[in-house]
Amino acid sequence: MTTSTIRPPLERSRLAVVGGVSEGLALHLGWRVQTVRASFVGLTLLGGSGALLYLWLWALVPLVASEEDTPVRRSAPVSLIAIIAAGVAAVVVVAMAGEDAVLGWLVIVAATASAAVAWELAFDRTDPDRPLRYRLAIRFTAVGLLVLAGVAALLNRPSALAAVVAVGMIVLAVGVVVAPFVVQLWTDLMGQRAARVREVQKAEIAAHLHDSVLQTLALIQNRAEPGSEVARIARAQERELRDWLFAGEATPVDDLAASLAALAATIELDFPVRIEVVAIGASVPGHPSVVAAAREAMLNAARHAGGTVSLYLETSPESVDVFVRDRGPGFSLDDLPTDRLGVRESIIGRMERAGGTAVVRRTATGTEVHLHLEASP
Amino acid sequence: MTTVVIVDDHSIFRSGLRADLDAGLEVLGEADSVASAVALIASVNPEVVLLDVHLPDGNGALVIKQAPGPRYLALSVSDSAEDVVGVIRAGARGYITKGSSGAEVSAAVVAVASGDAVFSPRLAGFVLDAFGAPAGEQAATDEELDRLSAREQEVMRLIARGYAYKEVASELFISIKTVETHVSAVLRKLQLSSRHELTAWALERRLL
Numbered sequence: 185m186t187t188s189t190i191r192p193p194l195e196r197s198r199l200a201v202v203g204g205v206s207e208g209l210a211l212h213l214g215w216r217v218q219t220v221r222a223s224f225v226g227l228t229l230l231g232g233s234g235a236l237l238y239l240w241l242w243a244l245v246p247l248v249a250s251e252e253d254t255p256v257r258r259s260a261p262v263s264l265i266a267i268i269a270a271g272v273a274a275v276v277v278v279a280m281a282g283e284d285a286v287l288g289w290l291v292i293v294a295a296t297a298s299a300a301v302a303w304e305l306a307f308d309r310t311d312p313d314r315p316l317r318y319r320l321a322i323r324f325t326a327v328g329l330l331v332l333a334g335v336a337a338l339l340n341r342p343s344a345l346a347a348v349v350a351v352g353m354i355v356l357a358v359g360v361v362v363a364p365f366v367v368q369l370w371t372d373l374m375g376q377r378a379a380r381v382r383e384v385q386k387a388e389i390a391a392h393l394h395d396s397v398l399q400t401l402a403l404i405q406n407r408a409e410p411g412s413e414v415a416r417i418a419r420a421q422e423r424e425l426r427d428w429l430f431a432g433e434a435t436p437v438d439d440l441a442a443s444l445a446a447l448a449a450t451i452e453l454d455f456p457v458r459i460e461v462v463a464i465g466a467s468v469p470g471h472p473s474v475v476a477a478a479r480e481a482m483l484n485a486a487r488h489a490g491g492t493v494s495l496y497l498e499t500s501p502e503s504v505d506v507f508v509r510d511r512g513p514g515f516s517l518d519d520l521p522t523d524r525l526g527v528r529e530s531i532i533g534r535m536e537r538a539g540g541t542a543v544v545r546r547t548a549t550g551t552e553v554h555l556h557l558e559a560s561p
Numbered sequence: 562m563t564t565v566v567i568v569d570d571h572s573i574f575r576s577g578l579r580a581d582l583d584a585g586l587e588v589l590g591e592a593d594s595v596a597s598a599v600a601l602i603a604s605v606n607p608e609v610v611l612l613d614v615h616l617p618d619g620n621g622a623l624v625i626k627q628a629p630g631p632r633y634l635a636l637s638v639s640d641s642a643e644d645v646v647g648v649i650r651a652g653a654r655g656y657i658t659k660g661s662s663g664a665e666v667s668a669a670v671v672a673v674a675s676g677d678a679v680f681s682p683r684l685a686g687f688v689l690d691a692f693g694a695p696a697g698e699q700a701a702t703d704e705e706l707d708r709l710s711a712r713e714q715e716v717m718r719l720i721a722r723g724y725a726y727k728e729v730a731s732e733l734f735i736s737i738k739t740v741e742t743h744v745s746a747v748l749r750k751l752q753l754s755s756r757h758e759l760t761a762w763a764l765e766r767r768l769l
Contacts, residue, residue, distance in 0.1 A: 399659070400573070402574075402659035403573060403574055405660045406577065406578075406581070406660060406662065406663070419660075460723065462682045462683050462686035462721045464686045464687075465695030465696075492723070494721075496686070496722040498689075500696065507722045509722055547728070548728075549725075
């Protein structure tokens with residue numbers, strides 16, 4: 185009888201020595217990792233097929249899927265090993281400079297040093313275990329070795345071919361210094377292009393919604409009873425849509441006008457009222473007393489007057505002024521019992537404690553609360 | 562009887578508005594694009610055109626440029642400074658949002674027809690901001706186009722605070738006629754001023 189074991193899928197681990205191939209293969213086949221590694225080495229020594237097989241698997245076997253895209257950590261310092269090899273070869277080049285055999289060693293220096301830089305650019309960049317200092321050290325050691333070997337070969341009357349290789353190495357060294365900047369520039373360019381495409385898409389959606397949905401929401405508000413449930417929902421919906429469409433990706437900042445507008449929006453949801461917010465002047469941070477007093481004034485207007493309430497905010501370098509005006513029957517401070525905290529305490533008292541003033545004024549057509557606060561020196 | 566043409570690319574909105582307008586207004590026709598609006602205005606010659614800022618083949622400002630005869634009242638769902646200032650500078654005599662009731666629109670049409678300017682609180686706020694009023698800038702003479710006079714600022718501030726023209730008049734102890742004169746003067750400045758900040762400011766406020 186056969187026992188059918190479910191093999192784990194063939195995947196490369198994110199905690200790898202080099203490429204994660206051996207470990208993944210071992211797990212998949214149920215072998216020991218050491219056996220797999222030994223097979224690769226053995227096959228490589230017998231004509232190089234092991235290395236090819238390794239590279240082939242590395243290219244084709246997927247990484248273990250992870251949700252937040254964990255970076256791959258590689259424990260073997262491949263770039264360091266390559267740079268050490270390049271260093272040894274460079275020493276040989278300096279010692280043998282002038283001899284014909286130097287050509288082979290020059291090629292080895294060039295190959296290992298570029299391999300180190302290539303590894304650094306391709307893998308170490310995203311590896312959290314390789315700090316920037318390590319990567320810069322790799323890069324500049326590679327440049328130094330390339331220049332050293334190249335110059336040493338050129339200074340000792342090399343053969344024509346060796347001279348070409350040596351010059352090529354110096355050019356390569358310059359390339360290594362420049363390459364990261366080019367790569368960075370390219371990445372930035374791609375990122376910007378993607379952002380622009382997203383921006384254009386959003387603008388197209390915005391234009392479409394602007395022409396259709398916002399119009400409909402405006403129409404609903406227009407046709408529904410002022411202050412009715414339907415009108416309020418349509419207005420809230422319109423505001424949300426607008427915020428999404430036009431706010432962009434700006435991060436929220438502490439801004440008095442924005443705080444008051446947000447407050448007005450929540451009050452509109454709770455009461456049959458429409459609050460028209462007009463703000464002018466430079467952006468200032470939301471002073472807690474002003475925000476709280478303005479909220480109280482808006483709540484009063486929403487409770488006792490309803491209909492349309494106007495909020496006007498003017499900020500200047502010297503002061504902040506907020507006007508909240510409604511068109512209700514109005515109230516006089518003298519009519520209010522002293523134990524009513526509403527206006528007396530939460531608007532006037534609050535502003536006075538903050539060093540400002542609050543004036544409640546009754547006009548023929550409604551009530552207006554004026555909050556005033558001088559900027560603190 | 563004031564004659565009106567409605568230019569808006571949404572047929573539902575046009576018919577809704579038409580039904581809501583006062584009996585004192587006669588709607589001569591409707592158009593849904595720049596081209597058809599220009600043709601219609603030329604053939605029926607209305608006193609007032611209710612104009613949507615965004616049209617499929619262009620914008621409201623284009624209609625004003627191509628058919629400069631009647632008086633224009635801009636009507637839009639957009640509250641952005643760029644749209645508001647743009648259409649006013651093109652020649653519209655007022656700007657109200659589509660959330661306004663039929664009665665409000667009708668009153669605004671009548672006001673525009675009689676040559677007055679119609680300023681919503683938001684437009685007044687834009688004007689104060691764009692002309693540097695919060696920073697304390699003030700015109701020295703009435704001829705100066707780039708800043709508002711003290712009186713004009715007072716009027717604009719009251720409108721921004723939600724006062725109707727009549728209430729502004731009683732608040733400042735002046736006649737309604739005087740209020741209207743100030744508002745028209747501000748409108749003129751808004752249209753003619755070469756204050757360079759005006760355009761830059763509106764563009765900056767694009768994401769309002």
